[in-house]
Amino acid sequence: MTACRTGQRYDISAGFRGCRARWLPPCRGGPQGQARAASLSARVAVLSLAAPLVPRPRAPRPGDYRVRVLRSPLPPGSRTPTSGHAGHEPDLDELVERTVGWFATARRDLPWRAADRTPWGVLVSEVMLQQTPVVRVEPAWRAWMERWPTPAHLAAASTADVLRAWDRLGYPRRALRLQECARAVVERHGGAVPDDEEALRALPGIGEYTAAAVRAFAFGRRSVVVDTNVRRVLARTITGAALPAPSPTAAERAVAAAVVPDGDADAAAWAAASMELGALVCTARSPHCLTDPGACPVADLCAWRAAGYPADEHAHRRRAQSWHGTDRQCRGRIMAVLRTAPGPVGRVALDAALATEPDDPQVTRCLGGLVEDGLVEQDDAGAYRLPED
Numbered sequence: 001m002t003a004c005r006t007g008q009r010y011d012i013s014a015g016f017r018g019c020r021a022r023w024l025p026p027c028r029g030g031p032q033g034q035a036r037a038a039s040l041s042a043r044v045a046v047l048s049l050a051a052p053l054v055p056r057p058r059a060p061r062p063g064d065y066r067v068r069v070l071r072s073p074l075p076p077g078s079r080t081p082t083s084g085h086a087g088h089e090p091d092l093d094e095l096v097e098r099t100v101g102w103f104a105t106a107r108r109d110l111p112w113r114a115a116d117r118t119p120w121g122v123l124v125s126e127v128m129l130q131q132t133p134v135v136r137v138e139p140a141w142r143a144w145m146e147r148w149p150t151p152a153h154l155a156a157a158s159t160a161d162v163l164r165a166w167d168r169l170g171y172p173r174r175a176l177r178l179q180e181c182a183r184a185v186v187e188r189h190g191g192a193v194p195d196d197e198e199a200l201r202a203l204p205g206i207g208e209y210t211a212a213a214v215r216a217f218a219f220g221r222r223s224v225v226v227d228t229n230v231r232r233v234l235a236r237t238i239t240g241a242a243l244p245a246p247s248p249t250a251a252e253r254a255v256a257a258a259v260v261p262d263g264d265a266d267a268a269a270w271a272a273a274s275m276e277l278g279a280l281v282c283t284a285r286s287p288h289c290l291t292d293p294g295a296c297p298v299a300d301l302c303a304w305r306a307a308g309y310p311a312d313e314h315a316h317r318r319r320a321q322s323w324h325g326t327d328r329q330c331r332g333r334i335m336a337v338l339r340t341a342p343g344p345v346g347r348v349a350l351d352a353a354l355a356t357e358p359d360d361p362q363v364t365r366c367l368g369g370l371v372e373d374g375l376v377e378q379d380d381a382g383a384y385r386l387p388e389d
């Protein structure tokens with residue numbers, strides 16, 4: 001018998017592998033831990049994300065998280081890491097269980113995760129978060145939902161107002177697609193966001209990831225939600241790679257699908273928790289385990305860590321994204337001028353506002369692209385403005 005750091009005593013020979021007091025019941029292998037082990041349905045009830053739009057019954061407490069995970073087996077070959085730690089056998093049940101348990105106490109309280117969230121609010125958040133960090137999305141999302149709380153509200157808005165409200169979230173084509181999506185939801189689904197993956201993917205601007213995320217986070221349904229954070233977590237914990245390949249591979253998708261538990265609520269909980277782990281702990285440049293192994297709930301399961309952190313084998317294929325002086329920056333500056341202008345802006349005034357030479361070729365090229373994308377239009381006098389309808 002020995003004591004864990006919480007002072008409880010347990011018997012290692014009985015199968016308890018060590019104290020993970022920060023993430024799980026302090027002594028779940030002992031009598032007290034077993035007595036507190038919650039059933040799958042109890043754990044699911046604690047996590048509001050795992051239940052479709054129902055109030056969270058109470059705040060989570062240590063001891064709630066014991067999961068019986070059911071899933072399909074990993075596809076053949078995926079248990080052999082691509083680098084480093086040959087022979088690593090990932091314990092998927094432990095991976096899911098601990099990540100979900102950690103999420104219950106470490107998750108950020110974000111408005112699109114609230115108990116009173118709506119499928120439309122979740123969809124809007126997923127579109128905004130695609131290429132913009134949470135810290136910039138949150139205030140924009142709140143203002144957006146205040147103004148356009150349903151697809152019908154956004155469908156009826158003027159496109160110029162929509163682009164102004166998108167403000168500096170970047171990649172404003174997303175705003176156009178979101179409004180097209182709202183109009184399609186109104187026309188095809190009577191204004192209610194569908195929960196069917198095929199119907200979701202048929203909406204403008206909704207791809208594989210967003211459809212899966214809406215199903216999981218809005219409706220609590222099983223889907224394979226794989227964003228950059230999840231890809232990184234799976235690459236490190238299961239295949240032992242520093243980072244996933246620049247583009248998703250079929251093998252990677254198969255692994256991601258195999259890790260997802262079979263049940264709806266369990267799968268939704270895993271989707272939220274694995275994304276959060278990648279966003280907060282298993283970050284791209286400085287995973288927290290490098291300085292504090294206790295910060296990661298799955299540190300002792302992680303193939304990359306066990307292999308001694310081998311280098312990124314895809315490093316030579318990754319492009320460093322520059323921003324200054326690019327067309328993307330130029331387009332953003334043009335949009336910023338047009339968003340705040342009281343009326344259409346002629347080319348001379350636009351060049352002056354941008355502090356560029358008259359008829360700067362980059363500005364000409366970017367204006368052409370913005371018009372082609374439907375983000376800008378020219379009036380009869382040739383001045384530029386946001387689309388009116």
Ligand code: SF4
Pocket residue numbers: 233236237281282283287288289290296297298299300302303304305
């Ligand atoms: S141990 Fe480190 S690399 Fe592995 S999952 Fe945790 S934070 Fe990521």
